[in-house]
Amino acid sequence: MTPTAITTDRWCGLDVVRLQIGGAQVTVSHWGAHVLSWIPADGIERLYLSPKNPGDGVTPIRGGIPVIFPQWADQGPRTRHGFARRVLWQMAEQKQDPAFVFATWRLTPDALPASYRDEIPSGWWAEVTVMLSPDRLDVELAVGNDGSTPLSFTGGLHTYLATPELELSQLSGLYGLTYQDANAQWQAVKETAPELVVDRAVNRVYPAPTRALLWKSGKVATGIDQAGFANLVVWNPGEHHNLADLPADGFRRFLCVEAAQLTAPITLDPGAEWAGRQSLVALPSL
Numbered sequence: 001m002t003p004t005a006i007t008t009d010r011w012c013g014l015d016v017v018r019l020q021i022g023g024a025q026v027t028v029s030h031w032g033a034h035v036l037s038w039i040p041a042d043g044i045e046r047l048y049l050s051p052k053n054p055g056d057g058v059t060p061i062r063g064g065i066p067v068i069f070p071q072w073a074d075q076g077p078r079t080r081h082g083f084a085r086r087v088l089w090q091m092a093e094q095k096q097d098p099a100f101v102f103a104t105w106r107l108t109p110d111a112l113p114a115s116y117r118d119e120i121p122s123g124w125w126a127e128v129t130v131m132l133s134p135d136r137l138d139v140e141l142a143v144g145n146d147g148s149t150p151l152s153f154t155g156g157l158h159t160y161l162a163t164p165e166l167e168l169s170q171l172s173g174l175y176g177l178t179y180q181d182a183n184a185q186w187q188a189v190k191e192t193a194p195e196l197v198v199d200r201a202v203n204r205v206y207p208a209p210t211r212a213l214l215w216k217s218g219k220v221a222t223g224i225d226q227a228g229f230a231n232l233v234v235w236n237p238g239e240h241h242n243l244a245d246l247p248a249d250g251f252r253r254f255l256c257v258e259a260a261q262l263t264a265p266i267t268l269d270p271g272a273e274w275a276g277r278q279s280l281v282a283l284p285s286l
Contacts, residue, residue, distance in 0.1 A: 012055020123147020201238025
């Protein structure tokens with residue numbers, strides 16, 4: 001019987017929860033329902049977290065898996081990348097099982113500062129569920145509309161995959177897809193490389209792949225799959241970035257591979273619900 005545990009801790013002044021099963025663990029901050037770290041049973045950290053995070057309970061966290069809701073980036077009039085990553089969520093449920101351990105965080109309008117409440121109709125709820133098994137991490141964003149008017153939103157999971165050196169890593173599974181290049185006036189480009197190697201700033205919006213992706217970083221391999229989201233975003237700011245919360249060479253240590261709902265908003269009628277998920281699987285060493 002695989003031992004499991006759910007414990008509390010502190011990180012940069014923020015309260016966090018650690019889920020464990022055997023030798024695998026995932027750490028989640030209540031601030032933003034934000035996954036900070038995922039270490040599967042092989043003991044190798046799979047997520048990048050910037051060492052320059054202030055952890056002040058005001059600034060969004062750089063790295064891990066930020067939750068984006070109710071707006072992706074600046075694609076609308078709401079707060080850039082949404083308010084979900086800027087507020088405290090409440091743990092609503094937790095469970096331990098011999099095969100997995102999970103916890104759910106919930107956000108409702110009454111938990112928002114007044115400055116955010118006018119951005120979205122009342123009567124909604126959002127939940128983030130993090131489920132850990134020895135070699136797999138599933139993160140799900142669910143949204144419901146309990147209000148009396150339709151609710152529209154974009155969002156996603158802004159996952160930072162770790163690597164010792166970006167230019168020596170490859171992402172495969174995107175061949176043949178046509179992406180929109182945000183760094184080239186949203187020009188449509190067909191992906192012709194069997195493996196994507198990033199050696200400059202990149203910001204691409206793909207349609208959701210119909211097959212799982214493979215992230216190879218040295219001898220470490222991670223499978224990536226998603227469901228419910230219409231898009232996949234690949235992003236890295238490149239060496240000329242001006243991000244204050246990222247070290248000058250920090251861009252070399254990650255590639256964001258993000259399950260996203262960006263090109264078309266989700267619209268929920270009263271009483272409707274939606275969910276999107278990203279799954280990460282630790283594969284045997286190459």
